Structures are given as C-alpha cells and as structure tokens.
Amino acid sequence: MLLRMSTLFVRTLRDDPADAEVPSHRLLVRAGYVRRVAPGIFSWLPLGYLVYRNIERIVREEMDAAGFQEVHFPALLPREPYDRSNRWEEYGDNLFRLKDRKDGDYLLGPTHEEMFTLMVKGEYSSYKDLPLVIYQIQTKYRDEARPRAGILRGREFVMKDSYSFDVDDTGLERSYLRHRDAYITCFDRLGLDYVIVSAQSGAMGGSQSEEFLAPTEYGEDTYVRCTACDYAANVEAVVSPPMPAQDASSLPPAVVHDTPDTPTIATLVDVSNEREDIRRADRAWTAADTLKNVVFMATYPDGTSEPLAVGVPGDREVDVKRIEAALHPAVLRPFEEGDFPKYPALVKGYIGPGALGGEGNIRYLVDPRVAEGTAWITGANEKGRHVYGLVRGRDFDVDGQIEAVEIIAGDPCPRCGATVEIARGIEIGHIFQLGRKYAEALGLTVLDENGKQVTVTMGSYGLGVSRAVAAIAEQHCDDKGLVWPREVAPADVHIVATGKEDAPFETAEELARSLNEAGVRVLIDDRRGASPGVKFKDAELIGIPTIVVVGKRLADGVVELRDRVTGESADVPVSEIAGRLIDLCRA
RNA sequence: CGGGGUGUAGCACAGUUGGUAGCGCGCCUGCUUUGGGAGCAGGAGGCCGCUGGUUCGAGUCCAGUCACCCCGACCA
Numbered sequence: 056m057l058l059r060m061s062t063l064f065v066r067t068l069r070d071d072p073a074d075a076e077v078p079s080h081r082l083l084v085r086a087g088y089v090r091r092v093a094p095g096i097f098s099w100l101p102l103g104y105l106v107y108r109n110i111e112r113i114v115r116e117e118m119d120a121a122g123f124q125e126v127h128f129p130a131l132l133p134r135e136p137y138d139r140s141n142r143w144e145e146y147g148d149n150l151f152r153l154k155d156r157k158d159g160d161y162l163l164g165p166t167h168e169e170m171f172t173l174m175v176k177g178e179y180s181s182y183k184d185l186p187l188v189i190y191q192i193q194t195k196y197r198d199e200a201r202p203r204a205g206i207l208r209g210r211e212f213v214m215k216d217s218y219s220f221d222v223d224d225t226g227l228e229r230s231y232l233r234h235r236d237a238y239i240t241c242f243d244r245l246g247l248d249y250v251i252v253s254a255q256s257g258a259m260g261g262s263q264s265e266e267f268l269a270p271t272e273y274g275e276d277t278y279v280r281c282t283a284c285d286y287a288a289n290v291e292a293v294v295s296p297p298m299p300a301q302d303a304s305s306l307p308p309a310v311v312h313d314t315p316d317t318p319t320i321a322t323l324v325d326v327s328n329e330r331e332d333i334r335r336a337d338r339a340w341t342a343a344d345t346l347k348n349v350v351f352m353a354t355y356p357d358g359t360s361e362p363l364a365v366g367v368p369g370d371r372e373v374d375v376k377r378i379e380a381a382l383h384p385a386v387l388r389p390f391e392e393g394d395f396p397k398y399p400a401l402v403k404g405y406i407g408p409g410a411l412g413g414e415g416n417i418r419y420l421v422d423p424r425v426a427e428g429t430a431w432i433t434g435a436n437e438k439g440r441h442v443y444g445l446v447r448g449r450d451f452d453v454d455g456q457i458e459a460v461e462i463i464a465g466d467p468c469p470r471c472g473a474t475v476e477i478a479r480g481i482e483i484g485h486i487f488q489l490g491r492k493y494a495e496a497l498g499l500t501v502l503d504e505n506g507k508q509v510t511v512t513m514g515s516y517g518l519g520v521s522r523a524v525a526a527i528a529e530q531h532c533d534d535k536g537l538v539w540p541r542e543v544a545p546a547d548v549h550i551v552a553t554g555k556e557d558a559p560f561e562t563a564e565e566l567a568r569s570l571n572e573a574g575v576r577v578l579i580d581d582r583r584g585a586s587p588g589v590k591f592k593d594a595e596l597i598g599i600p601t602i603v604v605v606g607k608r609l610a611d612g613v614v615e616l617r618d619r620v621t622g623e624s625a626d627v628p629v630s631e632i633a634g635r636l637i638d639l640c641r642a
Numbered sequence: 643c644g645g646g647g648u649g650u651a652g653c654a655c656a657g658u659u660g661g662u663a664g665c666g667c668g669c670c671u672g673c674u675u676u677g678g679g680a681g682c683a684g685g686a687g688g689c690c691g692c693u694g695g696u697u698c699g700a701g702u703c704c705a706g707u708c709a710c711c712c713c714g715a716c717c718a
Contacts, residue, residue, distance in 0.1 A: 069667055069679065070654040074711050094710075142718085149717070166718055200643080200716055208717085275717090485718080517718080555676050588678035606677060615677095 057571045058546060060580040060593070064101050067593050077273040079528035080205025082537050086596045088524075095202025095210035102597065103524070105545035107213075110523050111192055113244050113542065114215050121237035123188040123217055128170045130194050134160035136169035140496045151196045151210075163196035168493045168515060171218040175511070176499045182222045185501065185511070186230055190217030192520060204273065206525045207481060213521040218489075219514035222503060227488050227512045231263060234516045238267055238484050245523060246540030248530055249483060252278045254289040264487035268480030269526045276482050279462050283473030290477075291380035293462050294469045301428030303446045309430075315439040318404030320345050320369040323441060327432065333443065345369030346431035346445070348406040350390040350417070353382065362390065362398060364411045365459045366421035369432075374461035381457050400436060407434035407442060408451035420457040421447070481526045482519070489513040537598025538619050546578040547640040549599035553587040553606035562614075562629060563605040569633050575640045595619065601639060603632065 065087035074091070075081040083089045088103030099107055115125065134152075137143040143150070143162070151163040164170070171189065179187070192215045202210050219230030235251075242249050247269050254266045266289060268276055280287040312333055317323040320342050327333045327340040334340075347369045354360040363382075367373050379387055395403055398417065400410040412419035425431070427448045435442045445451060464476045491510045493499070500508045519526075524543075531538045541547060548570060552563035560581060567579045578599060580590045587606065594602050604615040613626040616635065627635055 066652080066668080067679095068653055073648085073654070076712070146718085147716095168718080197717080201712095201714090203712085487718090489718095515718080553677060584676095586676055586678085586680055588676090588680080590679095591677075592679050604677080608677095 056546065056576040057567055058101075058578040060578065060590075061582050063578070067596055075205060077204045077207065077529070078532055079207060079273070079525040082532055082596070082598075083205060083525065083528055086537055086598065089206060091205075093210075095199060095208065097206050097209060097211075102545045106539065106543055107521065107524055109543045109545075110245060110527075111213070111520050114241055114518060114520055114523075115192065117237055117241040117244065118190050118215065118217065120240075121188075121233055123190050123237075125191060126174070126189050127191050128164070128167050128174075128193060130164050130196065132162050132164050132170065134162060136173055136497065137162060140169050140493055142169070149197050149199065151198050164193070165195055165197045166214075166517070167191070167193065167216060168218065168489070168513075169497060172493045172497045172499050172513070175220050176497060179220075180501055182501050182503045182509070185220055185222050186226050187220045188217055188230060188233070190215060190516075204275070204525070206521055207273075207529075208275065209521070212519065215518040215520055217516045219516070220499075220511050221513075222501065222509060222511065224512060227490075227514055228263075231486060231488050231514050234486050234514065235265070238486065238516075238518065241518070242267060242483065245527060245543060246531065247483060247523070247527060250278070250280065250287045250480065252287045252289050253292045254485070254487075264485070266482050267484035267486075269483050269530060270478055270480045271526070271529045272479055273529060274479035274481040276480050278478055278480055279466075279475045280478055281468040281471060281473055281475050284468060284471040286468050286470040286475075290374065290462050291377050293377075293458070293466075293475075295423045295458060295460075296467050296469050296472065298423050298426035300426060300448070303428040303430065303449050306430050306446055306449075307444055309442050309444045309446065309450050311435045311440055311442045313439060314441045317439070317441065320347060323432065324369075327443075340432065342370035343368050344432050346408070346425060346433035347371075347373075348408070348411065348419075348434060349373050350394075350401060350406065351375075351378075351387040352390060352394060353385045353387050355385050362394070362401075362417045363387070364406065364417050364419045365457065366408070366411075366419065366425050366433075366453070367460045368422070368424050371422070371424070371460040371463075373459050377458050377461070402434065402436050402438050405434035405436060405438055405440060407436050408445065408447075408453070409442075410436040412451065412453050418454050420455050420459070421453045422459040423456050424460060425453075481522065481529065483523055483526050484516075484518045486516045487514065489515045532598070535592075536596035539598050539600060541600050541640070544576075544599050545597070546576040546599050547601060548575055548577050548636055549594045549597065549602045550577060550579040551587075551590045551594055551602060551604045551606075552579065552581055553590060553604065554609075559605045559607075559609050562609060563603075566603070566605070566614075566633060570636055573633070573637045575637060601636065603636070 067087050068085045071081050072084045075084050087100055089097045089099055092098050134143055153161050155161055195214045196211055199210050202208055221227045221230055249267045249269050252266050252268055254264045268278055278289050279293050314326055317326050324340050324342050346366050348364050348366050350362055350364045352360055353363040375387055395401055411417050430444045430446045432441055432443050433445055465474045468475050491512050494511045494513055499511045501511060503509045528537055550563050550567055552560045563579055567577045570577050600619050602617040602619055613628055614632050615624050616627045617624040
C-alpha cells in the first residue's frame with residue numbers, strides 16, 4: 056500500500072473543532088479521519104476507514120481463530136421477532152422504527168439476539184449439532200437520547216456480536232470462557248489497555264456477565280477497583296463486606312426531640328449541634344449519625360407497583376442503579392409529590408423506620424452499613440420531629456438488606472478489605488451468559504440424547520468495532536496528535552520529503568517503492584509546496600508509528616528515523632534505511 | 643426529559659449606540675521562500691439557523707421556533 060499526501064483525500068485542521076470535547080473525537084476530526092454527519096452519526100475518510108478496517112480485520116481473525124463462524128444479517132429487520140421477545144416494547148425510544156409502503160413495521164437492528172436465535176432454529180434440531188458459535192460484524196442502530204464523545208457513543212455504530220448455543224449450563228460456561236479468551240487475545244492485539252469487571256447483566260437477564268473496560272478519564276462507565284488487590288467491578292456489582300452486628304445493650308433508650316425546620320440532613324445536623332439539649336458531649340453530630348430513608352415506587356414486570364423505602368447513612372448518597380440491579384427486574388422511580396397523600400404515614404422530610412417495615416407497612420430495606428445494633432438519628436414520622444438513638448434490632452426492624460449507597464473512593468474492597476477507588480472506562484466488550492430467555496421466547500429447542508425436547512441455552516458477546524477506533528485513539532495519543540499501535544495504524548511508515556531540491560523527493564519515492572514491494576504500508580508526504588513545518592505537524596497529528604524524514608541530511612547520506620511513540624530520532628544511512636524499516640515492521 | 647451554552651464563509655471566531663458583512667486558518671493566481679503550521683500582492687467564497695414583529699433601515703432589538711454542543715437522567 057502506498058498513499059500520497061499530494062493526492063490523499065484528507066484535510067487536516069489547524070484548530071480544534073468547537074464541538075469536540077474528548078481527545079479521541081477532537082483528534083480524529085482534526086487529523087481528517089472522520090466527519091460528523093448528524094448527532095452520533097459519522098462518515099469515515101480514507102485514513103479513518105483504513106484504521107477501522109484494520110480493527111475489523113483483527114477482530115475477524117481472532118473470532119475465526121477461536122472457531123467461531125461468521126454470518127451476516129440485515130440491519131433492516133421486521134417487527135415480528137422483536138414482538139415475540141417483547142423488545143419492540145422494551146427497547147422504547149432507543150429503537151429506530153420505520154414503516155414500509157404497506158404500513159408494515161420495521162426496525163433498524165439495535166442488537167440481533169432474536170435473529171440469531173431464529174436462524175439456528177431454522178437450521179438445527181439436534182443436541183448433536185451443538186455447541187455452536189456464530190457471529191457477525193454489523194452496523195447497529197440505537198436512537199440514544201444523547202449521543203456523545205464523537206464515535207465513542209454514536210447512534211450508528213459497528214459491533215461484532217456473537218452468540219453461543221449449548222444444550223446445558225456446562226456447555227454455556229465453556230462457550231463463555233472461549234469468548235473470554237478470544238477477547239483477551241483480541242484486545243491485546245489491538246493494543247488496548249483494559250480491565251475485566253464483573254457486571255450485572257441488567258435487562259438482558261442471565262447470570263454470569265463481565266465487561267471489558269478500557270480505562271480512560273473520558274470513559275462513560277464508572278467502575279470500582281481495589282488499590283491493593285486486582286479486584287475490579289462495575290459499581291452495580293460491588294458488594295459491601297458484611298458489617299458485624301453491634302452490641303446495643305449499653306446504649307441509652309431512644310428519645311424523640313422537636314426539631315422544627317430540619318427537612319434535610321444538613322439542617323438536621325446543624326440544629327442538633329446547636330441545641331443544648333441534643334448536643335453530644337464527646338463530639339459533634341455528623342451526617343453519618345443520621346439515617347436517611349428514601350422512598351421509591353417500584354414497578355414489577357406484571358405491572359403491579361408498590362412503595363419501597365431504602366435506608367442509608369445520611370452522609371451517603373443512594374445509587375438507584377445499584378438498587379435496581381439488586382431488585383431486577385423491578386424498576387424504580389422516585390416518590391413524587393402526588394404519591395404522598397396515598398400513604399399518610401409518610402411525612403416528607405421526616406420519614407423514619409417507625410412508619411416502615413413489618414406487616415402491613417411499606418417494605419423497608421437498608422444498606423448493610425445500617426448494621427444490626429447500630430444507633431441512628433432519624434425521622435419520627437411527624438413533621439418537625441426526629442428520634443435520637445434509634446437502634447436497629449432493638450427499636451426497629453427491617454425487611455432486608457440491599458446494596459443501596461453510591462460506592463465512593465475509600466470504601467472497603469469486598470475481596471481483600473483494602474480501599475477501593477473509582478475509575479472511568481470505555482466499555483469495549485461485554486460477554487454474558489444469556490440463558491434461555493430468547494430460546495424460550497422464540498421456541499429454540501433441540502432433541503437431547505433421550506429424544507426429549509430441551510430448550511437451548513445461549514450466550515451473547517459484543518465487541519464494539521467502531522468504538523474500538525475511538526478507544527484506541529483515546530489511549531494512544533499525546534498533545535501533538537494520534538499515536539497508533541502499528542497493527543491498527545493507517546500505514547507502517549510515514550515518509551516526509553522536504554527541501555526544494557529534487558534529490559530528497561527522488562530518494563523518498565525510491566524508498567517508498569521498495570518498502571511497498573516488501574509489503575510495508577507507506578504514506579509518503581510528497582507535497583512540493585508545503586513547508587517542512589506543515590509536514591512535520593501533519594505527520595505527528597496523523598500518528599503513523601514510524602516517521603522517516605528525507606531532507607537536508609541527505610547531503611551527508613543519512614535520513615532521519617523518528618519513533619512517534621517515544622519521540623526519539625536517529626540518523627540512518629540511506630543505504631540501510633529500507634532494511635531497517637522492513638525489519639521494524641515485521642517484528 | 644431537567645440544567646447550561648452556542649448558532650455569522652470549509653474550520654476557528656469578531657461584529658460597538660440598529661446604518662451596504664469582518665479577522666485568522668484553509669482555498670485559487672503570481673512572485674519569493676523550504677527543518678517546525680513561511681512572506682508579499684491579487685482573488686473566490688455568506689439565506690448572519692428559521693419565522694414573524696418593531697423600524698426609513700435588523701447579524702444587532704422583541705416574540706416564537708428549529709438545530710447543535712456540554713452536564714445530568716437514560717444507555718442489551
């Protein structure tokens with residue numbers, strides 16, 4: 056491959072685009088790799104498409120090497136299969152829906168579980184045919200409420216999605232691990248730094264699920280990692296270490312105080328410390344002494360709903376996503392003003408355990424931090440009144456424990472007890488054991504060795520191909536521009552010819568030709584009019600890993616070999632440069 | 643969906659009390675220049691997001707509307 060800057064369809068930008076915030080987006084636009092067409096929808100220019108195709112090729116090679124077989128579905132799909140899995144409804148506004156001329160409903164596939172399931176159903180009917188893994192590399196469509204960060208989160212994107220089909224759980228486990236290994240090989244080859252975190256499988260159902268996250272401050276997934284051991288998990292999946300029950304036998308009895316105008320934790324703490332009759336002798340009250348009770352309306356899949364109260368220490372925030380993960384498939388919404396009249400026991404701002412838990416009352420769950428035997432300041436269920444020293448187990452009971460607080464840096468690691476930190480990452484892969492949800496909905500069964508119909512169990516494995524372009528860019532860039540790992544780079548070598556004489560251009564051309572013949576991918580900057588500064592800046596922005604400058608040093612018989620990653624440069628005799636580069640690119 | 647912001651040339655931006663639309667980069671022509679985004683001269687390029695209003699006159703003021711960006715909610 057031999058590209059020429061003189062004719063390459065690219066225009067680099069000197070200024071940062073105003074609408075690009077994250078580095079990958081900014082640089083991919085500036086270096087002329089992609090252009091925005093509509094929110095979350097991008098076009099690929101030649102340089103960008105070269106990188107995209109390299110990544111796609113690597114992914115395909117690794118999937119094939121793992122023994123998975125490639126198929127291809129349409130992106131434009133009929134409604135019917137999605138009705139059967141109920142996802143025509145479940146997917147909500149995120150689904151791109153359209154009508155054909157006969158007013159039939161169609162959609163642009165956001166993911167293809169249904170289609171894969173039906174394809175296997177159409178072909179196979181015996182346990183002898185399994186296990187099977189098939190995959191595709193396909194454009195997906197999701198009408199995201201807010202696309203962002205360039206191609207990191209678009210409404211149109213390319214994903215490699217595979218699906219495994221097994222007769223039993225052992226087989227599913229095996230297929231899952233095959234994918235896990237294949238993803239590890241694949242992401243290593245792509246030059247991505249990543250962590251594998253355990254994750255909730257969310258609305259997809261299923262049990263085991265892990266995400267591959269590429270750590271970067273601009274990632275949109277928050278995860279937790281231990282500062283001591285190698286524990287890492289999605290925040291939804293973090294479990295708090297068990298809190299031992301406290302001995303409450305020596306604690307004073309609970310007292311109710313009038314605490315007017317203290318509807319928030321902050322005002323409650325302030326008032327408690329100001330008042331002579333409430334103030335503590337040994338230390339000041341803090342938010343951590345208070346028990347905050349937050350009420351939600353939980354709706355279950357059968358359509359019924361009920362209020363649900365969650366208790367957390369007052370110095371902590373509740374994390375609705377973690378609660379939902381624990382209550383799946385129920386969904387929560389905050390209690391609204393209009394809900395209060397229906398539950399007169401609940402006094403807004405002064406809700407306490409007295410009105411919660413137990414028979415006939417509102418279901419009451421507490422975070423593990425509200426341990427058995429601990430004492431709290433909390434609402435007395437009357438406007439302007441709080442109760443002090445209310446002890447769990449002595450003065451109130453709960454209906455259960457739930458992971459409810461927002462995990463913050465410094466919380467204990469569930470594995471080793473050291474502290475965790477919060478980090479951000481880009482979800483580049485997600486593998487999970489789906490189970491039988493789709494097979495059941497769509498009737499995918501096979502005959503087992505006893506001639507009995509058994510429902511097939513499935514796994515689903517996604518890898519963002521277009522997103523990987525941005526994730527790699529995010530992890531491989533500096534203040535000058537992009538710095539691609541060799542295998543995904545648009546070329547191996549960027550030859551820059553400078554000067555007004557013909558000699559450097561002729562030498563550069565000759566070098567480009569011989570490299571090209573040797574299978575080295577070359578981009579040559581053969582522009583006669585452009586000044587050396589422009590060419591150097593462009594080379595650094597475009598980010599091909601090796602840069603060769605053929606210029607004024609040619610008079611001494613040498614060219615300059617620059618490493619884009621380290622920034623180091625070395626003079627190399629013209630006679631040796633081709634050999635050096637060929638070795639470098641084959642290494 | 644809530645909060646904030648922005649719409650003026652391909653890109654990045656300025657535009658005062660309302661008075662014929664500007665700068666830089668990029669692009670075209672010529673000359674000079676050639677190791678870190680060159681210089682000079684001459685050019686091309688605009689539905690000032692859209693609609694309505696006020697006014698002799700609107701990029702500018704008023705009302706409405708649309709779009710886009712950022713933060714949050716949401717996100718198999």
